[in-house]
Amino acid sequence: MNNLMKYKGYFGSIEVSLEDGVIHGKLECINDLITYEASTVPDLKKAFEAAVDDYLETCEELGKKPEKTMSGTFNVRIGESLHKEAYLASKAKKLSLNDFVRNAIRDALNGKNEIHYHFEKPREANHLRFGSMKRNQEKPSWEAVFDKGTHH
Numbered sequence: 001m002n003n004l005m006k007y008k009g010y011f012g013s014i015e016v017s018l019e020d021g022v023i024h025g026k027l028e029c030i031n032d033l034i035t036y037e038a039s040t041v042p043d044l045k046k047a048f049e050a051a052v053d054d055y056l057e058t059c060e061e062l063g064k065k066p067e068k069t070m071s072g073t074f075n076v077r078i079g080e081s082l083h084k085e086a087y088l089a090s091k092a093k094k095l096s097l098n099d100f101v102r103n104a105i106r107d108a109l110n111g112k113n114e115i116h117y118h119f120e121k122p123r124e125a126n127h128l129r130f131g132s133m134k135r136n137q138e139k140p141s142w143e144a145v146f147d148k149g150t151h152h
Contacts, residue, residue, distance in 0.1 A: 004028065005048050007048060007052050008052050010028075010030070010052045011027070011029055012025045012027055012028060012048040013025040013026055013028055014044065021039070022037045022038065023037065023038055023039070023044045024036065024037035024038075025037075025048060027051065027052065027055065029070050030067040030068075031067060032055070034051050034052075034055050036048050036050070036051040076101075086100060086101065
């Protein structure tokens, strides 16, 4: 279920108030508070689009530049320990902390999963076979066959 609508580069939330019997939302990712409500989903979509249009028209009338939907920067509170681990990992990869975090977020959004394996001797493994991973699988399947015939 998608709980955001998009129109002209702006995003709007979708909330339900059982007490009031309405569907409502607000423009997301901007500092100004712009809200809308309706009784049905199609009407909420129309109200959202009207709110975006009204916001843009009002900004023009006031001579104010409409806010961009995202600035490209944000602060994250991750605690001292994780901050230190991320910093050290970024240095080990010869990356800035900013690039390290950007790559981690991009990889997480793209569903990138990496499997790293290390062998003490270059020819220790005779055969490596990795199963395919689908988004609904919890763990990929994998098997390694070593000189001594052990399977993992």
